[in-house]
Amino acid sequence: xxxxxRILLWAILALLHGRTFATVIKVHPAAGSIQGAIRQxxxxxxxxxxxxIYKEHDIYVDKRVVILGExxxxxxxxxxxxxxxxxxxSAVIQGLQVQNTGxxxxxxxxxxxxxxxxxxxxxxxxxxxxxYGIYLQKSHHCTVVNNQLQAQAVDEQNSGNGxxxxxxxxxxxxxxxxxxxxxxxxxxxxxxSDISDNISVSNVRYGLHFMFSNDDAYTRNTFSGNGAGVAVxxxxxxxxxxxxxxxxxxxxxYGLLLKxxxxxxxxxxxxxxxxxxxxxxxxxxxxxxxxTFTGNGxxxxxxxxxxxxxxxxNNFTGNSFDVATNGTMMLNTFRGNYWDKYDGYDLDRxxxxxxxxxxxxxYAVITEKIPAAMILYRSFLTNIMDQVEKVMPSIxxxxxxxxxxxxxxxxx
Amino acid sequence: xxxxxxxxxxxxxxxxIILVYTLILAVLAVSVLNLDGNPSKxxxxxxxxxxxxxxxxxxxxxxxxFFNSIEFTELLLxxxxxxxxxxLAEYTGVAVSLSAAYAAGIGIPLLxxxxxxxxxxxxxxxxxxxxxxxxxxxxxFVLCRDKTRxxxxxxxxxxxxxxxxxxxxxGLIYSFGEYPIEKMVLGAITLNPIDLARVxxxxxxDVAVLMGYSGALFKKFLGSAAGSIFAVSCLLCxxxxxxxxxxxxxxxxxx
Amino acid sequence: xxxxxxLTKSFGRCKALDNIxxxxxxxxxxxxxxxxxxxxxxxxxxxxxxxxxxxxTIRINGQAVKKDWAYRSNIGYMPQIGRYPENMTIxxxxxxxxxxxxxxxxxxxxxxxGFGLDKVRHKMMRNLSGGTRQKVSASLAFLFSPGIxxxxxxxxxxxxxxxxxxxxxxxxELSRGKLVLITSHVLSDLEGxxxxxxxxxxxxxxxxxxxxxxxxxxxxxxxxxxxxxxxQTELPASSYAV
Numbered sequence: 001x002x003x004x005x006r007i008l009l010w011a012i013l014a015l016l017h018g019r020t021f022a023t024v025i026k027v028h029p030a031a032g033s034i035q036g037a038i039r040q041x042x043x044x045x046x047x048x049x050x051x052x053i054y055k056e057h058d059i060y061v062d063k064r065v066v067i068l069g070e071x072x073x074x075x076x077x078x079x080x081x082x083x084x085x086x087x088x089x090s091a092v093i094q095g096l097q098v099q100n101t102g103x104x105x106x107x108x109x110x111x112x113x114x115x116x117x118x119x120x121x122x123x124x125x126x127x128x129x130x131x132y133g134i135y136l137q138k139s140h141h142c143t144v145v146n147n148q149l150q151a152q153a154v155d156e157q158n159s160g161n162g163x164x165x166x167x168x169x170x171x172x173x174x175x176x177x178x179x180x181x182x183x184x185x186x187x188x189x190x191x192x193s194d195i196s197d198n199i200s201v202s203n204v205r206y207g208l209h210f211m212f213s214n215d216d217a218y219t220r221n222t223f224s225g226n227g228a229g230v231a232v233x234x235x236x237x238x239x240x241x242x243x244x245x246x247x248x249x250x251x252x253x254y255g256l257l258l259k260x261x262x263x264x265x266x267x268x269x270x271x272x273x274x275x276x277x278x279x280x281x282x283x284x285x286x287x288x289x290x291x292t293f294t295g296n297g298x299x300x301x302x303x304x305x306x307x308x309x310x311x312x313x314n315n316f317t318g319n320s321f322d323v324a325t326n327g328t329m330m331l332n333t334f335r336g337n338y339w340d341k342y343d344g345y346d347l348d349r350x351x352x353x354x355x356x357x358x359x360x361x362x363y364a365v366i367t368e369k370i371p372a373a374m375i376l377y378r379s380f381l382t383n384i385m386d387q388v389e390k391v392m393p394s395i396x397x398x399x400x401x402x403x404x405x406x407x408x409x410x411x412x
Numbered sequence: 413x414x415x416x417x418x419x420x421x422x423x424x425x426x427x428x429i430i431l432v433y434t435l436i437l438a439v440l441a442v443s444v445l446n447l448d449g450n451p452s453k454x455x456x457x458x459x460x461x462x463x464x465x466x467x468x469x470x471x472x473x474x475x476x477x478f479f480n481s482i483e484f485t486e487l488l489l490x491x492x493x494x495x496x497x498x499x500l501a502e503y504t505g506v507a508v509s510l511s512a513a514y515a516a517g518i519g520i521p522l523l524x525x526x527x528x529x530x531x532x533x534x535x536x537x538x539x540x541x542x543x544x545x546x547x548x549x550x551x552x553f554v555l556c557r558d559k560t561r562x563x564x565x566x567x568x569x570x571x572x573x574x575x576x577x578x579x580x581x582x583g584l585i586y587s588f589g590e591y592p593i594e595k596m597v598l599g600a601i602t603l604n605p606i607d608l609a610r611v612x613x614x615x616x617x618d619v620a621v622l623m624g625y626s627g628a629l630f631k632k633f634l635g636s637a638a639g640s641i642f643a644v645s646c647l648l649c650x651x652x653x654x655x656x657x658x659x660x661x662x663x664x665x666x667x
Numbered sequence: 668x669x670x671x672x673x674l675t676k677s678f679g680r681c682k683a684l685d686n687i688x689x690x691x692x693x694x695x696x697x698x699x700x701x702x703x704x705x706x707x708x709x710x711x712x713x714x715x716x717x718x719x720x721x722x723x724t725i726r727i728n729g730q731a732v733k734k735d736w737a738y739r740s741n742i743g744y745m746p747q748i749g750r751y752p753e754n755m756t757i758x759x760x761x762x763x764x765x766x767x768x769x770x771x772x773x774x775x776x777x778x779x780x781g782f783g784l785d786k787v788r789h790k791m792m793r794n795l796s797g798g799t800r801q802k803v804s805a806s807l808a809f810l811f812s813p814g815i816x817x818x819x820x821x822x823x824x825x826x827x828x829x830x831x832x833x834x835x836x837x838x839x840e841l842s843r844g845k846l847v848l849i850t851s852h853v854l855s856d857l858e859g860x861x862x863x864x865x866x867x868x869x870x871x872x873x874x875x876x877x878x879x880x881x882x883x884x885x886x887x888x889x890x891x892x893x894x895x896x897x898x899q900t901e902l903p904a905s906s907y908a909v
Binding site: 415416418419420422423424426427480481482483484486487488489490491492493494495664665666667 | 676678712715716717718719736737738739740742744746748749750751752753754755759760763764766767768770804807817
């Protein structure tokens with residue numbers, strides 16, 4: 001929350017305003033239209049929709065009104081149209097079921113579009129079967145909270161994102177549940193925004209997708225069963241705390257995909273059962289701390305283009321491979337992590353192993369080159385290779401090591 | 413046949429080697445599982461024990477037992493009973509007691525301390541390997557003329573399947589790494605029961621990595637339930653085929 | 668009765684049995700003699716079905732021995748070396764064979780008791796001496812009162828008392844009209860028992876004659892003398908070893 005005082009002020013103002021001047025305009029599906037009611041309303045009024053089905057579309061919200069639904073009235077685009085287009089600052093849409101937008105390759109069809117507006121609030125809505133759910137463009141200080149978004153996207157071409165934000169700033173996306181879209185949440189050129197407590201599951205591409213978005217934070221979200229959990233690309237200073245990345249399976253599936261990013265922190269997250277927990281390429285000055293990696297295929301796949309990262313106090317347990325890399329150079333620091341595969345000793349009993357741990361296993365290197373060799377993983381032969389490598393390191397990048405591996409698991 | 417199985421079991425359950433084998437497995441299982449409170453690591457160690465020791469101990473013990481009982485077998489065959497029954501009864505006795513040793517030594521501690529599908533699959537794999545290598549021992553017994561040759565053949569067989577085969581396979585994979593060899597590799601795996609058992613466990617432990625290869629056959633094939641069923645069927649073949657061959661050979665064998 | 672017609676068996680290049688024909692009748696005690704490797708054991712094993720002949724037929728009481736195994740119900744076999752599962756007790760071994768031969772319900776336990784095995788029946792086989800194991804083997808062979816006995820070196824390893832006991836038992840069974848086929852290196856043990864001699868060498872049948880006939884032709888009374896004389900007169904010098 002970047003400007004709590006301002007929001008509070010607005011809230012109080014809105015409240016006072018409502019009490020004193022606002023009127024409530026009731027709309028019934030049989031009589032009147034939403035658009036008509038909005039046209040009739042003055043700024044600050046409430047348009048109250050009764051239960052029922054409204055077959056309206058391209059509804060422009062160009063005034064500071066509250067559109068409120070009673071028992072989730074349905075606004076249906078019948079598979080052909082887009083629905084709400086909000087252009088006024090401080091408009092509110094709440095308690096609606098907005099469904100069935102059209103699909104178009106020319107226009108991004110959205111259930112609720114916020115266009116060059118500020119302080120708009122979209123809350124407690126159900127958005128079903130829409131191409132795009134909530135679409136924010138060139139908007140700022142908007143809140144999108146506790147919405148449910150559900151679609152049945154099958155491929156990336158004919159689908160849209162659940163919550164899509166473009167060239168915006170100071171957004172708050174919180175407590176939404178998003179499933180079946182292309183990307184659960186998509187950010188492009190979005191800054192200083194906060195994404196928290198969302199659940200993004202079973203989306204076709206990413207649970208959360210950042211492009212060119214700086215100074216954002218996402219915390220306490222759950223990303224599971226998506227094509228890939230979260231992709232953060234070409235962005236700076238992104239904070240990622242306390243999220244859960246799990247069950248992101250498949251040949252291009254990652255818990256977290258990092259590409260050309262810098263100065264972020266990844267802390268206190270849980271990565272469970274992902275094909276690759278974190279894949280990083282061109283990541284610079286990242287701090288990866290106090291995360292738990294468990295039951296993943298690869299806890300980390302790190303391309304040689306990553307530099308100056310600090311990886312510390314993480315727990316690595318039950319991963320097939322801890323770290324894989326494509327190069328021999330290593331410009332990152334691993335220190336004080338717990339690795340369950342570490343079999344060194346701690347003679348001085350300071351809780352830190354006396355010999356370094358090399359997190360890249362021989363077989364990780366081999367299968368990197370020849371994937372088919374994976375079929376022999378965990379055979380007696382590969383165990384022998386591991387032991388030989390320990391005595392005479394020749395294949396693994398010997399600079400990639402944890403000089404102070406923990407003996408006991410961190411309590412995270 | 414039931415009679416013979418019963419008495420062979422009576423004999424084997426008092427056999428010191430079987431008892432020691434059970435005890436060692438149990439000690440290993442309990443210590444490995446309690447070592448650092450990391451069940452997945454313990455499971456892995458038990459997998460290694462199962463893949464490495466179970467085949468060689470099973471095949472050696474069974475081969476020696478069959479050869480040691482040769483006079484007894486003759487005595488049985490001088491009774492009004494057919495050869496097939498005697499042979500299969502002896503196999504059953506040996507296979508069941510070794511399986512019981514494995515089940516008691518590794519199965520019970522594992523399922524008690526780390527219950528789950530992976531543990532269950534490991535125990536099933538171990539039991540299947542026991543049955544398979546007992547069956548191979550029987551084949552060695554009917555094919556070899558004397559005990560010395562038999563033991564030699566048993567050691568070579570165990571070594572072949574646990575090490576040599578994989579060495580050859582990895583050589584193959586290395587030399588043809590550029591070609592689409594997944595199908596061939598999968599085919600090759602079925603020729604080695606130890607690899608089959610291992611792949612069954614890989615599907616439990618490392619499915620994430622197996623899934624990680626784009627366009628790989630492994631993913632399509634092994635990822636489905638059909639993959640596991642296929643592996644188990646192949647393992648059963650590895651038990652049944654040597655048994656049938658043994659019976660055939662034994663029916664014509666001069667004792 | 669056992670009828671053997673043109674029985675041939677070879678192991679590799681070596682002919683173990685070469686076109687052997689024999690007819691053994693009930694009430695006969697046939698002593699099977701011959702040097703080591705002459706085919707005695709192969710002959711016995713062929714009769715028991717342990718060795719599968721190349722050519723020829725064996726008939727037991729008129730029934731051809733081939734895939735059939737029921738005929739063995741009429742045979743009591745005592746092997747040369749008795750080795751049993753180590754951890755079985757004497758009682759368990761005996762019970763097991765009894766359970767296999769369910770067609771018999773009456774047991775001849777003379778030898779079992781005579782050898783005193785019933786007193787040590789809870790001893791494990793691995794703790795028994797070679798002699799005691801021989802006693803177990805003998806007791807098993809006689810347990811079901813079969814019509815035919817095949818005894819391979821029955822007295823080897825037995826103490827004199829037990830040896831006598833066994834011989835008495837054999838004689839008793841003979842008097843009941845049983846057929847006894849016996850191999851022994853100790854010719855004096857066969858004294859008074861053997862009614863016929865079969866002599867094999869290099870897989871060939873050298874002769875099959877009654878003891879009386881041999882005694883008459885050689886003029887000797889004692890069995891070992893008879894055999895010695897026969898060998899001097901009828902066999903080449905190279906085959907003296909018995």
